[in-house]
Amino acid sequence: MSTRKILLAEDDDRDSELTITALREHKLTNEIDRVADGEELLEYLRCEGQYTDREDQLPVVLLLDLKMPKIGGIEILRILKNDEKLKQIPIVVLTSSQEDTDLKECYELNVNAYVVKPVDFHHLIEAVKEIGCFWGMYNRPPYIDD
Amino acid sequence: MNNQIPHESVNKATKHVAILFFIMPLIGSLFCIALAIAVFIGWYTHNLALIQILPDLVPMQYNTALGFLLIGAGLLISLLKLPKIGGIIGFLAAVLGLLTLIEYIFALDLHIDQLFMNHYITVETQYPGRMAPNTALCFVLSGLSLFWVCIKSSIGKRIYIVTTLNCIVAVLGAISFFGYLMDFSTLIRWGAMTNMAWHTAFGFLVWGISAQLAITFFSIKHNLDLRLMQPMIAFFLSMFVFILLWQIVIFNESKGIRLTMKNVSDEISKEFQDRLKTEFTVLQRLSSRWVINRGTKHESWMVDVNNYLTDHKSIYSIGWINTKGDLTWNVRNNSNNIPGHSLWPDEKNLLSNEAKRNKTYIVSKQFSYNKNNYFVAYFPIRGKDYFDGYVAVLYNFENLSSSVISNVIFSEYNIQILSNNKIIYSPPAHRATSLKKYWSVVSNFKKYGKQWTIIVWPSWELLQDNRSWASFCILFCGLIFSLIVALLFKIKQDLSNEKNLLRSSNNDLESFSYSISHDLRSPLRHIVGFIDLLKKEENANLADNSKRYLNIISESASRMSALIDGILMLSRAGRKEMSKTFFPLDELISEVLTDLSPEYHERQIEWSINELPTIYADRSSFKLVMQNLLSNAIKFTRLKDPAKIMVSCSTSGNYNKICISDNGAGFKSEYTNKIFTLFHRLHKESEYEGTGIGLANVERIVRRHHGKVWAESELGQGATFFVLIPSNNNEVIL
Numbered sequence: 001m002s003t004r005k006i007l008l009a010e011d012d013d014r015d016s017e018l019t020i021t022a023l024r025e026h027k028l029t030n031e032i033d034r035v036a037d038g039e040e041l042l043e044y045l046r047c048e049g050q051y052t053d054r055e056d057q058l059p060v061v062l063l064l065d066l067k068m069p070k071i072g073g074i075e076i077l078r079i080l081k082n083d084e085k086l087k088q089i090p091i092v093v094l095t096s097s098q099e100d101t102d103l104k105e106c107y108e109l110n111v112n113a114y115v116v117k118p119v120d121f122h123h124l125i126e127a128v129k130e131i132g133c134f135w136g137m138y139n140r141p142p143y144i145d146d
Numbered sequence: 147m148n149n150q151i152p153h154e155s156v157n158k159a160t161k162h163v164a165i166l167f168f169i170m171p172l173i174g175s176l177f178c179i180a181l182a183i184a185v186f187i188g189w190y191t192h193n194l195a196l197i198q199i200l201p202d203l204v205p206m207q208y209n210t211a212l213g214f215l216l217i218g219a220g221l222l223i224s225l226l227k228l229p230k231i232g233g234i235i236g237f238l239a240a241v242l243g244l245l246t247l248i249e250y251i252f253a254l255d256l257h258i259d260q261l262f263m264n265h266y267i268t269v270e271t272q273y274p275g276r277m278a279p280n281t282a283l284c285f286v287l288s289g290l291s292l293f294w295v296c297i298k299s300s301i302g303k304r305i306y307i308v309t310t311l312n313c314i315v316a317v318l319g320a321i322s323f324f325g326y327l328m329d330f331s332t333l334i335r336w337g338a339m340t341n342m343a344w345h346t347a348f349g350f351l352v353w354g355i356s357a358q359l360a361i362t363f364f365s366i367k368h369n370l371d372l373r374l375m376q377p378m379i380a381f382f383l384s385m386f387v388f389i390l391l392w393q394i395v396i397f398n399e400s401k402g403i404r405l406t407m408k409n410v411s412d413e414i415s416k417e418f419q420d421r422l423k424t425e426f427t428v429l430q431r432l433s434s435r436w437v438i439n440r441g442t443k444h445e446s447w448m449v450d451v452n453n454y455l456t457d458h459k460s461i462y463s464i465g466w467i468n469t470k471g472d473l474t475w476n477v478r479n480n481s482n483n484i485p486g487h488s489l490w491p492d493e494k495n496l497l498s499n500e501a502k503r504n505k506t507y508i509v510s511k512q513f514s515y516n517k518n519n520y521f522v523a524y525f526p527i528r529g530k531d532y533f534d535g536y537v538a539v540l541y542n543f544e545n546l547s548s549s550v551i552s553n554v555i556f557s558e559y560n561i562q563i564l565s566n567n568k569i570i571y572s573p574p575a576h577r578a579t580s581l582k583k584y585w586s587v588v589s590n591f592k593k594y595g596k597q598w599t600i601i602v603w604p605s606w607e608l609l610q611d612n613r614s615w616a617s618f619c620i621l622f623c624g625l626i627f628s629l630i631v632a633l634l635f636k637i638k639q640d641l642s643n644e645k646n647l648l649r650s651s652n653n654d655l656e657s658f659s660y661s662i663s664h665d666l667r668s669p670l671r672h673i674v675g676f677i678d679l680l681k682k683e684e685n686a687n688l689a690d691n692s693k694r695y696l697n698i699i700s701e702s703a704s705r706m707s708a709l710i711d712g713i714l715m716l717s718r719a720g721r722k723e724m725s726k727t728f729f730p731l732d733e734l735i736s737e738v739l740t741d742l743s744p745e746y747h748e749r750q751i752e753w754s755i756n757e758l759p760t761i762y763a764d765r766s767s768f769k770l771v772m773q774n775l776l777s778n779a780i781k782f783t784r785l786k787d788p789a790k791i792m793v794s795c796s797t798s799g800n801y802n803k804i805c806i807s808d809n810g811a812g813f814k815s816e817y818t819n820k821i822f823t824l825f826h827r828l829h830k831e832s833e834y835e836g837t838g839i840g841l842a843n844v845e846r847i848v849r850r851h852h853g854k855v856w857a858e859s860e861l862g863q864g865a866t867f868f869v870l871i872p873s874n875n876n877e878v879i880l
Contacts, residue, residue, distance in 0.1 A: 012668055018675040096667045098714075119671050119707040121678040 006136055007059035008034045009041045009076070010094075011068045018121070019063070019094070022128040030060060030136040038071025042079065045086055058089055058143055061135035064111075066095040066102060074102070077109040088142045092131055167363035172225055174356025178218030181349050185211035198343070206343040209246070209259065210277045213239050213285040214349055220292040221353065225360055229295050236292025243285030250279050278342045284318050284350050287311045291357055295364075302374055308361055309375045313382035316354025321389055322347035373639045381632035388624025395617040403604060404587060410559055411589040411602040418550050418563075418600070419593055425458060426507055430525055432464075433537045437529035447475055455479040460546035462520060467536040509594035512543065512565050519543040519570040547571035558608045564599040581609065659717050666710050673703040705831075712839030715770070716824075716846065724764040724850060726875075731758035731804070734765070735793060738772045746780050750787065756794040761802050762874050767847045771855075774840040775806045775867050781834055782865070783810035790864075802873045807866035812859045821857065844869075 006023065010016040013036075020032055035041045043049035047056050066073030073093065080086045092113040093106050106114050115131065118124050185206045188196025197205040216239035224232030245258050259275035277285075291311035294304060322342045358379070365372055432450060436442050451464045455477065465476030510522040525537040547563050547570065548556075555561065560582070563571040586603040677700045681693065688696070735755060761768075776791070783789035790809045795802055813821065813828050820826050824842040848855040853871035 012672075014672040014676070015668060018671070018679075021679065096671070117667070117671060119667060119674055120704060121671075121675040124671070124675065 003029050003031070004057060004060035004141065005031045005033045006061055006063065006132060007041075007044070008032060008063045009038075009068065009073075010034065010063070010065045011036050012065075015065070015117070018124060019128055022125040023132045025125055026129045026133055028132050028136050030132070033059070037069045038073070038076050041068075041076060042071070045080075045089075058086070058141070060090070060141050061131075061139075062089050062091045063094045063131070064091055066093060066097055066106075074105055074109070077106065077111065081109050090135060090139065090141055092135065094128075094131075164363065164366050167359050167366060168225065171221065171356035171360040171363065174352050174359070175218045175221035175225065178214045178349055178353050178356075179222065181345060182211040182213075182215035182218060185214075185345075204278075204343045206346050207259075207275055207277045207281075209242060209275070210281055210343070210346055213242050213277070213281075214346075214353075216242070217285065217288045217292065217353055220289070221357055221360060224292060224295060225363075233293040233296040236289040238289070240286045240289025240293065243282040243287075243289060246277055246282035247279065247286065249273075249276065250282070278346075280318055280322070281342050281346055281350075284315050288315045288350070288353060288357065291315070295361075301368065301370060305361060305365060305370070305374050306378065309358060309378045310382075312354050312357040312361065313378055314354075315350050316358070317382050317386045317389070319347045319350025319352075319354055320386060321393070323351055324390060325393065371639075373635075373642070376639065377632040377635040380635050381628045384628035384631050385624060388620060388628065392617055392621045392624065395620055399614065399617065400585075403585070403609070407559065407585070407587040407602045407604060408589075410555055411587050411600050414551060414555065414561060414602070415589045415591050415598070415600045418547075418598070419591065421546075421550055422593070425460075426523060426525075429454070429464075429523065429537065429539055430507065433525040433527045436527045436534060436537070437532060440532065441534065444475060448477065451475075451477045460541055460549050462540040462542045462545075464540070465538050467524070467538050469533065469535050473538065509596065512568060512570060519568075521565070543570035558605055560603050560605055562601040564601070566596050567599070581606070585609075655717065659714055662710065662714060667707060670703045670707045670710075674700050677703075709837050709839070712837040712843070716839055716843045722764075722767065724767070726762055726764050726851075728760050728762050729765055731761045731795060734769055734772060735776075738769060738776055741773065742777055742780060745777065749784070749789065751780065751783070751789045751791055754790070754792040754794075756792075758793070758795045758804075759797055759802065761795070761804075761871065763851055763871060768851070771844045771847050771869065772806075774844045775869075778840065778867075779806055779808040779810065779865075781810075781836070782812075783808050784834070786810055797873060800873055801870055804869040804871075805866055806869075807864060809864040812861050812863045812865050814861045815859060818857055818859070822855070 006028070008016060008019060008023075010019060016034055016036075020034065023032055033044070035044050040050075044051045044054065045058070047054050064073050064076065068076075071079075073095070077091070080089065080091070087110075091111045092115060093111050094115050094117060095102070096117050098116055103114055113131070115127055118127065184196050186208075187193065189208050189211070194205075216235050220232040220235035220239065222232075223229075223235065242258075245256055248254060249256050249259070259273060264275070288311070291308050294308050294311065297304065323344070326344045326347065358375075362372060362375070365374070432454070435450075447466070454464060455461055459479065461479055463476055463478040465473050467473055507526070508524045510524070512519050512521040514520070520543060521541050523539045523541065525539070527534040527537060543563075543565070547561075551561055560573040561571070562569060562573065562582075582601070582603045586601050589600040589602075591598050677696050681688070681696055732755065735758065739753075776793075779791045780789075783791065786809055792807050793805070795804045797803075811829075811834070817828055821828065822841045822845040825838040826842075827836060827838040829836075845855055848869055848871065851871045853869065855867065855869050857865055857867045859865035
């Protein structure tokens with residue numbers, strides 16, 4: 001079973017760096033891919049555009065930020081949900097938003113988890129580590145061919 | 147009028163409703179045009195049914211029909227999206243009305259009344275061919291309404307004015323129309339000038355309503371707030387009802403007066419006839435005695451006649467017309483001071499054979515001399531084979547009439563007596579003749595070969611005595627009531643607008659705080675995160691001081707984050723919709739304590755939680771209150787061992803009073819009010835950490851529950867916080 005990748009969708013470079021550093025703290029075997037906006041995310045998942053040559057393999061988990069340019073997180077969730085193939089991807093929403101509306105909408109769109117990014121870096125590392133560990137190593141994704 | 151927010155319900159107005167508001171005025175305007183054409187046809191083809199409906203009713207004048215053609219066409223064209231042309235046509239109608247009004251007001255004749263058509267209807271009108279003043283007014287207003295739609299001013303103002311004009315026209319039409327339905331006399335005769343014809347009234351009612359529906363359609367199309375019209379329409383509907391009531395009351399009052407006057411008129415005519423009958427009977431004795439005595443001496447004649455004259459002041463003179471037809475032995479009544487002259491008309495024909503056969507008295511035509519009216523009664527001196535001329539009695543009409551009319555009647559009423567349509571008695575010039583046209587009651591009788599007419603109308607004093615305050619009160623109260631109703635509608639609108647403004651402002655705040663929760667936190671996270679990475683990477687190379695600096699930076703960023711969280715929570719608590727429910731307070735407290743357990747799990751705290759009742763509040767925000775207060779209690783008892791925290795609740799009447807007391811640090815009582823101020827702290831961050839937001843939040847939430855929160859404390863001796871909230875739905879503002 002080839003180790004699938006962890007896909008991080010995050011527009012902010014610094015947040016992205018922090019998250020990836022935190023993930024790497026745990027020395028996960030999964031590779032981490034990052035996309036910077038909604039459009040790029042869809043191209044990645046569909047192996048289109050700049051990702052035409054990518055191996056068609058779904059990530060083991062998608063860490064999704066809600067506030068992204070071009071296509072926002074909530075809209076991405078809707079698109080993924082309506083796609084027969086892509087709706088299988090486990091999604092952890094990793095966002096700064098504490099708004100109840102966002103929370104409610106995300107769960108209605110079948111996310112697997114909703115995590116609010118803590119300001120405190122230590123807490124961030126802990127949270128991300130545990131997420132990465134669980135989804136990357138322990139949880140089995142729903143892809144049958146694995 | 148300044149804030150025109152497209153009203154939600156307008157946007158939801160279905161297509162069907164909008165079409166209805168287009169079709170109905172269309173039909174209305176076509177009706178007006180058809181009405182005008184029908185009346186034109188009536189005038190040209192002399193078809194009276196079209197013009198008058200019923201023979202005694204006032205006809206619709208030609209100019210009125212012309213006016214209807216103009217306003218009907220104007221409305222139609224405006225509906226068909228050419229409001230400017232409609233406005234010009236309306237302007238023409240207004241000019242027509244205005245010219246007629248000028249004719250009335252300044253008593254001019256501008257020759258427009260019969261400009262197009264000669265007035266040949268026989269119903270008596272004061273000015274043939276001229277429309278009623280209220281009809282003219284309605285044309286001015288309706289024409290103006292069509293014209294005003296095109297005027298360059300704010301749409302709101304235009305709607306107000308046009309609605310007002312349409313309503314006035316509709317109400318004026320409706321009042322006349324209802325007047326016709328109820329009774330023909332009261333409502334439509336403004337000073338007994340030409341009445342508004344029945345179909346004219348109906349036409350204005352239809353036009354007014356159609357024009358208003360057209361404006362409504364216009365508003366719907368432009369997504370305007372339909373409620374702008376409500377105050378005006380409410381006002382006019384209300385005024386219409388009150389004017390109707392007022393008219394009914396006046397009608398009843400005038401009915402009473404008219405009845406009385408009819409009685410007076412009948413009484414006078416009876417009195418008049420009786421008097422003359424009596425007098426003639428008495429006077430006949432003169433001639434009878436002459437016949438019996440076959441003549442009389444001059445001296446006895448003088449005595450008799452003088453007696454008569456003394457008793458009958460209305461007789462001017464009594465004389466004898468001899469067989470030659472000459473007047474002799476004429477004795478004038480000295481008690482009157484009419485200058486003397488021989489007044490006898492030439493009545494030689496009295497000596498004709500035919501006349502000689504007359505046994506009864508003959509009454510002559512009246513004649514006037516020196517502005518006085520007289521008539522003569524001839525009593526034939528005639529017996530079997532005997533004729534000796536006539537006793538001729540000259541009567542003065544004025545004197546006769548005044549003697550018939552009692553003083554009482556004279557003071558209260560105005561009487562006019564006509565003989566063969568010639569006025570023989572009239573009230574003095576200063577008496578109110580303006581009332582005559584509207585109020586006069588007429589009695590006719592035929593006597594002595596003449597047609598007598600007695601006209602009675604009331605004096606001003608009588609009218610005022612009979613006018614109760616009821617009618618005036620109704621009108622006045624109606625006006626006040628209508629104004630209040632209109633004002634209420636306006637206030638309701640304004641409140642609704644305010645609410646919408648607040649709601650949209652609230653929505654703005656929502657998106658603002660949403661932004662904050664994302665955008666402000668990110669940089670903070672980066673500061674903290676990268677400082678940490680820096681510390682990790684450079685741990686070996688950093689001096690202690692440098693590490694300390696980095697820690698300070700990191701902690702400051704964390705503190706800023708806590709502040710932002712606090713402010714966000716504060717604003718959310720203020721904005722959120724409250725949904726109050728009944729729930730057990732002890733459950734809430736357990737939840738809060740569970741949530742707070744990380745803060746005290748290493749400490750010894752003696753909790754005394756008394757029996758707590760069910761309270762009525764918004765659960766989620768009240769949880770925040772309890773969370774804040776308990777968190778404070780936990781925090782400020784940190785230095786006490788054992789820490790004691792007590793929670794209790796008492797219910798009295800309509801309130802629940804919750805107490806949270808601790809044996810912690812306490813504070814000076816003079817700071818009791820200050821602690822609820824935003825950002826106000828009583829300690830340094832190093833003593834007890836905190837943002838200074840918590841209690842401000844508590845105060846805000848409790849205030850939104852219409853409750854009160856306060857504290858009692860002494861420095862070093864703990865603090866007790868009290869929260870007072872209503873225990874049920876009957877909200878009382880404290």
